[in-house]
Amino acid sequence: MKVLIVDDHLVVRQGIANLLRNLLRGLAVVEADSGQAALSRYAETMPDVLLLDMGLPDISGLEVARRIRGRWRGARILFFTMHDELPMVRQALDIGGLGFVSKSCAPEELAEAVRRVAAGQPYIEHRIATRLAMNQERPVDQRLRDMTQREMEILLMYARGEAIPGIAQRLCISNKTVSNHLALLKSKLQVSSAIELVHLAVDAGLVRYGQQPAGQPG
Numbered sequence: 001m002k003v004l005i006v007d008d009h010l011v012v013r014q015g016i017a018n019l020l021r022n023l024l025r026g027l028a029v030v031e032a033d034s035g036q037a038a039l040s041r042y043a044e045t046m047p048d049v050l051l052l053d054m055g056l057p058d059i060s061g062l063e064v065a066r067r068i069r070g071r072w073r074g075a076r077i078l079f080f081t082m083h084d085e086l087p088m089v090r091q092a093l094d095i096g097g098l099g100f101v102s103k104s105c106a107p108e109e110l111a112e113a114v115r116r117v118a119a120g121q122p123y124i125e126h127r128i129a130t131r132l133a134m135n136q137e138r139p140v141d142q143r144l145r146d147m148t149q150r151e152m153e154i155l156l157m158y159a160r161g162e163a164i165p166g167i168a169q170r171l172c173i174s175n176k177t178v179s180n181h182l183a184l185l186k187s188k189l190q191v192s193s194a195i196e197l198v199h200l201a202v203d204a205g206l207v208r209y210g211q212q213p214a215g216q217p218g
Contacts, residue, residue, distance in 0.1 A: 001118050002028040003099040004047040006038040006064070007080075008057045016051070016080075016110075016134075023111035035059035042068055044077070048118045052097075054088070059170050060156045062095055062149060069096035078117045080110065084128055085204050087144035091152050099123040143189050144204060151188075154181045159201035 001024065007013045010033070017029040019084045032038040037054045042050060050068065054061040061079060078099035079092045089100050099117040101110055105125050116123040124132065147155070150171075154165045157167045164182075168175045182197070191197050 001026065001049070001114075002030065003030060003049045003114060003118075004038065004041055005051045005074060006029045006032045006035075006056065006061070006216070007053045008033050008055075015212040019107050020114060022188075023107065024114065026077065035061070035064045038064050038187055039067060046072075048076065049114055050075060050077045051080050051114065052077055054079065054083050054092075054133075055156070055160075057180060060153055062091060062153050062156070065092070065095050065097060067147065067202060070199065076117050076120065078113055078123070079111075084125075085144060086128075086131060087218065088152070089124070089128055091147075093124075095149055100128060101125040102128065122125050125148045143200065146188060147185070151181055151185055154178060155185060155201055160180060 003020065004078050005013050005016055007016070013031045013033070021027050030041055030047060035058045038050070038052070045106060049067075052061045052064060056064065061081065065077050065079075068077070075096070077097045078101065079097050080101055080103065081088075082103045082146045084102045084104075087125075098120070099113050099122060101113045101123070102125055103153070105113075105127075109125060113123040113125070117122045144152075152165055153171065157170070158164075162170075164175050164178045171178075182194075186192065186197060189197065189200055192208065
């Protein structure tokens with residue numbers, strides 16, 4: 001089995017790789033530290049499982065998954081991220097993710113998720129699956145519920161400090177389209193300013209204070 005691990009933190013990638021090698025026999029690991037690198041490495045290596053973080057430094061995991069699924073419909077994508085908000089989980093599954101686990105899951109559950117997804121079977125972390133089944137959303141989850149995949153992508157990038165021209169370039173859309181999405185987001189999420197939009201994203205756990213956009217020093 002070959003797994004492509006996509007995460008922008010070297011220590012995280014190496015830790016996951018070592019953990020999975022100990023739990024899964026005959027595992028080959030490939031790594032990528034950004035969305036663009038993930039696209040290239042996937043084409044080069046054609047892994048059995050793409051273990052994909054959401055919060056990458058250039059384009060987000062959602063956009064990576066969308067592009068890969070657009071080219072390789074059979075891609076088996078397992079999202080592995082700190083985000084466990086139900087709207088984000090639904091976005092990941094709707095875009096073609098076969099599995100979803102959080103970075104707080106047990107090592108054995110991560111290994112089982114990789115094993116299942118490699119076999120073409122869906123897998124959602126038990127704790128998250130229970131919340132989905134019971135529709136247990138937090139208040140901030142409910143505000144994010146009706147967002148489209150493109151709106152979620154733009155919110156992630158904007159809240160991390162990416163300027164409108166940068167978002168437009170990365171997503172191959174116009175500046176005006178990005179601005180229109182942001183205006184609609186303010187209405188949908190019931191906020192009146194850009195800073196409130198960023199605060200909501202932070203409250204939802206989608207971004208962290210101090211997180212830098214791609215190309216800027218930390």
